[in-house]
Every structure is written in C-alpha cells, then in structure tokens.
Amino acid sequence: MKNNFKKEILSFIRSIGIPVAGFSGDGATYTNIVCLFPYYTGRKNKGTLSMYAYGKDYHVICEKYLIKISDFLRTLSPEAKTKIHVDKGDGDDKLxxxxxxxxxxxxxxxxxxxxxxxxxxxxxVETDLILPPDTPLTRTCTGCGRCAAACPGGAIENGKIHIEKCASAISQKRGILSAEETDILKKSGFVWGCDICQTVCPHNEKAALSPLSVFYEELLFSLPQLTMSNKTFSSSFGDRAFSWRGKAVLQRNLEILSSHDTEINGHTM
Ligand code: B12
Ligand code: SF4
Ligand code: SF4
Structure with a gap:
C-alpha cells in the first residue's frame, strides 16, 4: 500500500468529523489506523456520573465511525482484512x-x-494493509503532580495506577466493598467512573470542545435512585456505558454516596 493512501484515509476520516487520527504498527505485518474521539462538552462535574458516561455508550458511537473507515479502506483495497478496537481487552489503545x-x-x-x-x-481499525507508521511525540506532561495529590485513593504513583485504589475501578466492582474502598468511593463523589485526575490536570484547562455532535445528545449527569425493575432499568439505561454492570452495583454506589453530603475535591454532591 502506498504512502499516499494515508492522505486519502485521513481525508476520509476528517470528512466524517473525526478531528485527530494517525497510523501506528510495525510497518511489516499490520497497521493501526487510530482515531481520537473528543468527548468534552464543556460540562464538568455536573453530577455523580463521570464525564465519559454523560452521553450514550461511547463503544457503540466510536464503533459506528470505525466501521465507516473500515468500509472506506475496502474501497481502496477490497482484500483488506480489518478489525475494530474500542476499549477491548486485546489491545493497548493508549499505546x-x-x-x-x-x-x-x-x-x-x-x-x-x-x-x-x-x-x-x-x-x-487494525488492518493487514501496510502503511508507514507515524512518529510518536517526544514530550511528556508537565509533571506537576496535581493528579496524584488530588486522587481520592492515592492511586497514582510514578505514572502508574494502583487499580485497587482507583475509584473508577471500585465503582465497577461487584459485591460488598471494604471500608477502604467505600471511603475512596465516597471521597470521589462519583457513582460511576472518576474524573478527578483529569479535571485537575493543567493540560485539560483549555481542552477544546468535542466537534462531534453525538456526544452532546441526551446527556445524563447523575443517576436517580434505581428503585425500578431490572427490565425498566435496561429499557431506561441499556444504551449507556454503565449499563453492562447492572443495577445492583450502581444502586450500592448510590447508597454509599447518599450517606455523605459534603463537598469533596470541588465536586458538590
Ligand atoms: C483496564 C482499563 C481501566 C482500568 C485500569 C486503568 C489503568 N490505568 O490501569 C480502570 C477501570 C481503573 C480504568 C479507568 C479509567 N479509564 Co480505562 N481502560 C482500561 C483499558 C480496558 C485497558 C488499560 C490497560 O490496562 N492498558 C495497558 C496497561 C499496560 O497500561 P498502563 O498500566 O496505563 O501503562 C501504560 C502507561 O504506563 C504508558 N506510559 C506511561 N508513561 C509513558 C511514557 C512513554 C514514553 C511511553 C511509551 C509509555 C508510557 O505505557 C503503558 C502502556 O501503554 C483501556 C482500553 C484498552 N483496551 O486499552 C481503557 C482506557 C485506558 N480507559 C479510558 C478511560 C476514559 C478511563 C477513565 C478516564 C474513565 C473514568 N472517567 O472513570 C478512567 C481513568 C483512570 C486512570 N487514571 O487511568 C480510555 C483512556 C483514554 C485516554 N485519553 O487515555 C481507554 C483507552 C479506553 C478507550 N478506548 O478510550 N480503565
Ligand atoms: S480516576 Fe480517580 S481514583 Fe482513579 S486514579 Fe484518577 S483520580 Fe485516582
Ligand atoms: S496533573 Fe496532568 S500534568 Fe500534572 S502530573 Fe498529572 S497528568 Fe501530568
């Protein structure tokens, strides 16, 4: 596959509204056509859901875009094999x-x-079409330490996350939480996910708003008490990023948070 197809692919990606994309891979056996889907709508800390869960399930949204890219690739090369990745366990998306x-x-x-x-x-989109990979940036973050200082679980150490102390991971955990986990969840102020290490980060102070209108649709900032049946829960929230975890875990988190009503880390309950 010739280098100039990169231009065509990028131009197609921009034409469907995705503002940032590039290519990685080993230059010999596979290429990843990587897209960033900005989701910031200008609303920060509006309620008990973290920002990534305000809109409809991002997996579904991003996959629809990636399927279009995959189809476009086959117009360039009908034999191309493709596989779509969004948050699946078999890839390292950040890398x-x-x-x-x-x-x-x-x-x-x-x-x-x-x-x-x-x-x-x-x-x-992972493909067997070989395209020259782009070059990684050489910079790092400012290293200000605000994220580690603000983290409610003290989970950030030397650029690594201790998952067991991360409120986002705890909010997904099934069963009865330990006293320490309960405390971290309360301190975070979130029923689902956690945004604190992002909202304090200077690189997010001037984060541009998402150009993708789909991330502004039917926003939900907090969850109500989930006293409804499982069926009603599914029909009300089945298209949200938290629904896979089910009602019981979310209701447990709501109960933990409702036993606590002060302001924490700037996040008012
Ligand atoms: C498991 C998982 C989680 C777990 C564990 C997260 C963790 N940090 O370990 C939990 C449930 C806690 C979680 C939480 C969140 N997650 Co998550 N998660 C994942 C998942 C499925 C795998 C992550 C993983 O294990 N990667 C591999 C390991 C090895 O990565 P790692 O431990 O972070 O190590 C990397 C860094 O250390 C990095 N690194 C650090 N410094 C440097 C410097 C250099 C030079 C280099 C080369 C590398 C490097 O190198 C390692 C390899 O990448 C990915 C999707 C995916 N399939 O990739 C999403 C993903 C990382 N999550 C995502 C999101 C949005 C979140 C949350 C913000 C959601 C929320 N609001 O609650 C939080 C953020 C918490 C946090 N600070 O990380 C996004 C992140 C987007 C982004 N901008 O980075 C991803 C990519 C999903 C997606 N496709 O969009 N998540
Ligand atoms: S998501 Fe919250 S709990 Fe997890 S590392 Fe970031 S600030 Fe800490
Ligand atoms: S708050 Fe942002 S810039 Fe500061 S250390 Fe954390 S990630 Fe880096």
Whole structure:
C-alpha cells in the first residue's frame, strides 16, 4: 500500500468529523489506523456520573465511525482484512495512539492530546494493509503532580495506577466493598467512573470542545435512585456505558454516596 493512501484515509476520516487520527504498527505485518474521539462538552462535574458516561455508550458511537473507515479502506483495497478496537481487552489503545503520534502520557497514565486534553476516547481499525507508521511525540506532561495529590485513593504513583485504589475501578466492582474502598468511593463523589485526575490536570484547562455532535445528545449527569425493575432499568439505561454492570452495583454506589453530603475535591454532591 502506498504512502499516499494515508492522505486519502485521513481525508476520509476528517470528512466524517473525526478531528485527530494517525497510523501506528510495525510497518511489516499490520497497521493501526487510530482515531481520537473528543468527548468534552464543556460540562464538568455536573453530577455523580463521570464525564465519559454523560452521553450514550461511547463503544457503540466510536464503533459506528470505525466501521465507516473500515468500509472506506475496502474501497481502496477490497482484500483488506480489518478489525475494530474500542476499549477491548486485546489491545493497548493508549499505546497505539501514542505510537501514532496523537498524544503523550500523563502521570495519571492517560493519553493527552495537545488540543483536546485527555478527554478523548481512543478507537482504531487494525488492518493487514501496510502503511508507514507515524512518529510518536517526544514530550511528556508537565509533571506537576496535581493528579496524584488530588486522587481520592492515592492511586497514582510514578505514572502508574494502583487499580485497587482507583475509584473508577471500585465503582465497577461487584459485591460488598471494604471500608477502604467505600471511603475512596465516597471521597470521589462519583457513582460511576472518576474524573478527578483529569479535571485537575493543567493540560485539560483549555481542552477544546468535542466537534462531534453525538456526544452532546441526551446527556445524563447523575443517576436517580434505581428503585425500578431490572427490565425498566435496561429499557431506561441499556444504551449507556454503565449499563453492562447492572443495577445492583450502581444502586450500592448510590447508597454509599447518599450517606455523605459534603463537598469533596470541588465536586458538590
Ligand atoms: C483496564 C482499563 C481501566 C482500568 C485500569 C486503568 C489503568 N490505568 O490501569 C480502570 C477501570 C481503573 C480504568 C479507568 C479509567 N479509564 Co480505562 N481502560 C482500561 C483499558 C480496558 C485497558 C488499560 C490497560 O490496562 N492498558 C495497558 C496497561 C499496560 O497500561 P498502563 O498500566 O496505563 O501503562 C501504560 C502507561 O504506563 C504508558 N506510559 C506511561 N508513561 C509513558 C511514557 C512513554 C514514553 C511511553 C511509551 C509509555 C508510557 O505505557 C503503558 C502502556 O501503554 C483501556 C482500553 C484498552 N483496551 O486499552 C481503557 C482506557 C485506558 N480507559 C479510558 C478511560 C476514559 C478511563 C477513565 C478516564 C474513565 C473514568 N472517567 O472513570 C478512567 C481513568 C483512570 C486512570 N487514571 O487511568 C480510555 C483512556 C483514554 C485516554 N485519553 O487515555 C481507554 C483507552 C479506553 C478507550 N478506548 O478510550 N480503565
Ligand atoms: S480516576 Fe480517580 S481514583 Fe482513579 S486514579 Fe484518577 S483520580 Fe485516582
Ligand atoms: S496533573 Fe500534572 S502530573 Fe498529572 S497528568 Fe496532568 S500534568 Fe501530568
């Protein structure tokens, strides 16, 4: 595959509204066509859901875009094999984006884009078409330490996350939480996910708004008490990024948070 197809692919990607994309891979057996999907809508800390869950399930949204790219690739090369990745267990999305030159790593372990900050989802089309990989950036984050200082679980250490102390991971955990986990969840102020290590980050202070209108649709900032049946829960929230975890875990988190009503880390309950 010739280098100039990169221009055609990028131009197609821009034509469908995705503002940032690039190429990574080994230059010999596979290529990842990596896209960033900015999701910041200008609303920060509006409620008990973290920002990535305000809109409809991002997996579904990003996959639709990636299918279009995959189809376009086959117009260039009908034999091309493709596989779509968004948050699946079999890929390292941040590293793919980093290698494609789309951003740099923060000490909060997230990929930070110069324009959109870390408020980006990452998705990519893996293909057997060989395209020259782009060059990673050489910079790092400012290293200010604000994320580690603000983290409610003290989970950030030397650019690594101790998952067991991360409120985002705890909010997904099934069963009865330990006293320490309960405390971290309360301190975070979130029923689902956690944004603190991103909202304090200077690289996000001027993060550009998402150009993708789909991320502004039917926003939900907080969850109500989930007293409804499982069936009603599914029909009300089945298209949201938190629904896979089910009602019981979310209701447990709501109960933990409702036993606590002060302001924490600037996040008012
Ligand atoms: C498991 C997982 C989680 C777990 C564990 C996260 C963790 N940091 O370990 C939990 C549930 C806690 C979680 C939480 C969140 N997640 Co998550 N998660 C994942 C998932 C599925 C795998 C991550 C992983 O294990 N990667 C591999 C390991 C090895 O990565 P790592 O431990 O971070 O190590 C990397 C860094 O250390 C990095 N690195 C650091 N410094 C440097 C410097 C250089 C020079 C280089 C080369 C590399 C480097 O190198 C390692 C390899 O990439 C990915 C999707 C995917 N399939 O990739 C999403 C993903 C990372 N999550 C995402 C999001 C949005 C979140 C949350 C913000 C959601 C929320 N609001 O609650 C939080 C953020 C928490 C945090 N600070 O990380 C996005 C991140 C987008 C971005 N801008 O980076 C991803 C990419 C999903 C997606 N496709 O968009 N997540
Ligand atoms: S998501 Fe929250 S709990 Fe997890 S590392 Fe970031 S600030 Fe800490
Ligand atoms: S808050 Fe500071 S140390 Fe943490 S990721 Fe942002 S710039 Fe890096």
């Amino acid at each position: 793919s984006a980093y290698n494609a030159g789309l951003g740099f790593f923060g000490q909060n372990s997230l990929l930070i884009n110069e324009t959109y900050g870390s408020f980006v989802f990452i998705g990519y």
